[in-house]
Amino acid sequence: MAELARDWDRPHSRVQNELTATALALIAAHLEDLPRWVQARSSGLGDEAIADLSGTMACVVALALDGWPVSGLPDIGDAVKALRRWSAGEPVSQVAGALGVPVARLRRQLVEGHSELTPRRLTTSDLGARYGWTPSAISQYRRKGTLPAVDGLEGSRAWWWEATIDSWENARELHWCRECEHAFVAVSGLKEHSTRIHGC
Numbered sequence: 001m002a003e004l005a006r007d008w009d010r011p012h013s014r015v016q017n018e019l020t021a022t023a024l025a026l027i028a029a030h031l032e033d034l035p036r037w038v039q040a041r042s043s044g045l046g047d048e049a050i051a052d053l054s055g056t057m058a059c060v061v062a063l064a065l066d067g068w069p070v071s072g073l074p075d076i077g078d079a080v081k082a083l084r085r086w087s088a089g090e091p092v093s094q095v096a097g098a099l100g101v102p103v104a105r106l107r108r109q110l111v112e113g114h115s116e117l118t119p120r121r122l123t124t125s126d127l128g129a130r131y132g133w134t135p136s137a138i139s140q141y142r143r144k145g146t147l148p149a150v151d152g153l154e155g156s157r158a159w160w161w162e163a164t165i166d167s168w169e170n171a172r173e174l175h176w177c178r179e180c181e182h183a184f185v186a187v188s189g190l191k192e193h194s195t196r197i198h199g200c
């Protein structure tokens, strides 16, 4: 590990974080397969064969079932526990607790995209970026019930599963301003905006 960190010219802790995030992302896709992997192995199937069945690599199977080959990294059992908490909608503090990392660090990693806990949770600022909405527009949409009910709260901050927002968007027709990539829920909103902002 120390050597790896030197070669990459990055602090040891940073490499450790990146490896953890990568492991989480690799295993996250197969969370549901884990019980079957354990069963398949105990019935004598090799990791290659198990990996083939799930469309992954043998090293991912080994990583999930045996953990890291070197010590000093978070236990993969902990990572799986953390992922289960995340997909059950538990707050980041609980997920960080299961991983044994400081909450602030995990939060920063999630925001910066270093940690890929899946499925994704979207915050109001993610909605702002996606639809070009201001925070006050978003609270109005929430109050009026235009947006779906939140899937969870992180402290006082609302979040939705990406799938909740995707299916909400698919089920309704949003009106997009082509000039500024801003979405409107009503066609009248788009018309008013086009006249006021773009003069057409």
Ligand SMILES: [Zn+2]
Pocket (backbone or CB within 6 Å): 177, 178, 179, 180, 181, 182, 193, 194, 197, 198
């Ligand atoms: Zn516009």
